[in-house]
Amino acid sequence: xxxxxxxxxxxxxxxxxxxxxxxxxxxxxxxxxxxxxxxxxxxxxxxxxxxxxxxxxxxxxxxxxxxxxxxxxxxxxxxxxxxxxxxxxxxxxxxxxxxxxxxxxxxxxxxxxxxxxxxxxxxxxxxxxxxxxxxxxxxxxxxxxxxxxxxxxxxxxxxxxxxxxxxxxxxxxxxxxxxxxxxxxxxxxxxxxxxxxxxxxxxxxxxxxxxxxxxx
Amino acid sequence: xxxxxxxxxxxxxxxxxxxxxxxxxxxxxxxxxxxxxxxxxxxxxxxxxxxxxxxxxxxxxxxxxxxxxxxxxxxxxxxxxxxxxxxxxxxxxxxxxxxxxxxxxxxxxxxxxxxxxxxxxxxxxxxxxxxxxxxxxxxxxxxxxxxxxxxxxxxxxxxxxxxxxxxxxxxxxxxxxxxxxxxxxxxxxxxxxxxxxxxxxxxxxxxxxxxxxxxxxxxxxxxxxxxxxxxxxxxxxxxxxxxxxxxxxxxxxxxxxxxxxxxxxxxxxxxxxxxxxxxxxxxxxxxxxxxxx
Ligand SMILES: Nc1ncnc2c1ncn2[C@@H]1O[C@H](COP(=O)(O)OP(=O)(O)OP(=O)(O)O)[C@@H](O)[C@H]1O
Ligand SMILES: [Mg+2]
Numbered sequence: 100x101x102x103x104x105x106x107x108x109x110x111x112x113x114x115x116x117x118x119x120x121x122x123x124x125x126x127x128x129x130x131x132x133x134x135x136x137x138x139x140x141x142x143x144x145x146x147x148x149x150x151x152x153x154x155x156x157x158x159x160x161x162x163x164x165x166x167x168x169x170x171x172x173x174x175x176x177x178x179x180x181x182x183x184x185x186x187x188x189x190x191x192x193x194x195x196x197x198x199x200x201x202x203x204x205x206x207x208x209x210x211x212x213x214x215x216x217x218x219x220x221x222x223x224x225x226x227x228x229x230x231x232x233x234x235x236x237x238x239x240x241x242x243x244x245x246x247x248x249x250x251x252x253x254x255x256x257x258x259x260x261x262x263x264x265x266x267x268x269x270x271x272x273x274x275x276x277x278x279x280x281x282x283x284x285x286x287x288x289x290x291x292x293x294x295x296x297x298x299x300x301x302x303x304x305x306x307x308x309x310x311x312x313x314x315x
Numbered sequence: 316x317x318x319x320x321x322x323x324x325x326x327x328x329x330x331x332x333x334x335x336x337x338x339x340x341x342x343x344x345x346x347x348x349x350x351x352x353x354x355x356x357x358x359x360x361x362x363x364x365x366x367x368x369x370x371x372x373x374x375x376x377x378x379x380x381x382x383x384x385x386x387x388x389x390x391x392x393x394x395x396x397x398x399x400x401x402x403x404x405x406x407x408x409x410x411x412x413x414x415x416x417x418x419x420x421x422x423x424x425x426x427x428x429x430x431x432x433x434x435x436x437x438x439x440x441x442x443x444x445x446x447x448x449x450x451x452x453x454x455x456x457x458x459x460x461x462x463x464x465x466x467x468x469x470x471x472x473x474x475x476x477x478x479x480x481x482x483x484x485x486x487x488x489x490x491x492x493x494x495x496x497x498x499x500x501x502x503x504x505x506x507x508x509x510x511x512x513x514x515x516x517x518x519x520x521x522x523x524x525x526x527x528x529x530x531x532x533x534x535x536x537x538x539x540x541x542x543x544x545x546x547x548x549x550x551x552x553x554x555x556x557x558x559x560x561x562x563x564x565x566x567x568x569x570x571x572x573x574x575x576x577x578x579x580x581x582x583x584x585x586x587x588x589x590x591x592x593x594x595x596x597x598x599x600x601x602x603x604x605x606x607x608x
Binding site for chain 1: 488491492494495496498499510539541
């Protein structure tokens with residue numbers, strides 16, 4: 100019998116999280132991760148905010164439980180200037196090379212099946228699909244595309260992170276504000292008849308102007 | 316787990332077994348966002364209507380600093396202790412609850428005129444509501460205007476909401492805002508329970524002014540808010556008269572307002588009642604010639 104050593108790659112996903120994260124979004128992300136890579140197992144946790152171990156302990160427990168349901172687990176916490184010590188909430192603290200190319204590979208789509216009321220903000224880094232009314236003064240903000248399969252009277256902000264290829268589709272267009280990649284238009288006056296309450300597509304043209312085109 | 320008489324634990328089949336042993340009280344908030352739209356008028360008449368149907372009902376005034384539910388219910392002289400006293404532990408619920416003068420099953424928990432709204436703590440309100448749930452079928456919460464602490468506490472524990480609106484744009488927009496808060500910040504929303512059941516009530520409705528285009532129609536309002544209309548209460552001077560005499564408008568038998576509130580309560584209890592008082596009354600020839608109402 101011989102003994103051989105093989106180099107092995109240790110693959111993990113870095114979960115960047117703020118101290119008070121949105122549970123729903125987190126669960127959706129983890130499901131999306133499993134869709135993307137069903138063998139995914141190891142998660143490295145990177146905290147984006149300064150928070151004491153004691154304060155984070157409760158969140159850590161919740162994270163552990165939720166991850167375990169998806170057969171994922173936190174193998175270590177990424178060392179950063181906010182954390183001192185070698186253990187954080189029972190997890191080892193590990194130095195990870197800074198030059199690693201961490202990309203947000205799996206923005207997940209958010210589906211909204213209730214009316215987006217005045218004063219409510221819906222945010223997602225992936226697409227947002229709204230199947231109900233978007234009221235005056237409600238905001239839908241996506242780093243990617245927005246689809247509204249209903250009437251929209253509120254504010255739609257696509258490509259919020261600067262993506263100029265982001266698009267907006269609205270079934271019944273009556274929005275008060277539209278924006279793609281920070282190019283925005285406040286719609287104060289009544290829309291022309293050819294657009295009002297019509298199905299439209301909104302995009303940035305090559306001169307970076309907002310275009311609203313009727314789909315009828 | 317439940318304990319049996321000998322003190323041993325017995326297995327309960329499901330959580331529900333335990334729950335159905337207590338009274339299944341419902342908490343109903345009457346809310347609006349905008350002020351002066353008829354929340355208190357509606358709270359008083361709705362609570363009275365439920366009590367008249369035999370349900371043991373308590374109506375709580377959350378408008379701390381501005382007592383007025385007790386005025387409309389005609390019991391302001393009998394307020395010794397109020398809601399805030401109970402939360403602060405200065406009085407028991409039984410000392411603070413006022414039995415309605417004419418209606419057997421109806422109780423009122425008045426608001427304080429002296430304390431400020433920070434007196435309403437989440438734990439305090441929760442405790443009072445849980446205690447009331449043991450005794451009552453319905454707990455009606457009369458919300459103050461706005462979206463501050465008092466309004467928030469009034470809706471936080473609600474199972475159902477009566478969203479009161481007037482047929483004008485600003486009131487309807489505020490109701491939309493309140494609906495957003497109900498669906499995102501209420502206890503039910505926060506705990507992922509079944510969502511708060513929403514009902515729309517349009518008050519001070521004046522069909523003539525709607526026909527003239529001065530006011531929004533029921534359809535306009537429904538198009539903006541998209542929730543079912545539980546009742547339409549006509550604009551009427553009877554409401555002022557009722558509040559001057561310290562009796563809920565629903566008690567003014569034979570008036571349109573009273574009938575509209577009775578219909579509303581019936582629909583709330585699942586009965587099928589067609590909407591009334593939403594169309595302009597076409598006056599007959601005799602009425603046109605000789606006046607009439
Ligand atoms: N159907 C109606 N017809 C005519 N007047 C009405 C009607 N309903 C309410 N009012 C009047 O409108 C005024 C405000 O009513 P109410 O106090 O019930 O409103 P509210 O929403 O509770 O106000 P607040 O926001 O100040 O608590 C009162 O003067 C009342 O008499
Ligand atoms: Mg009031």
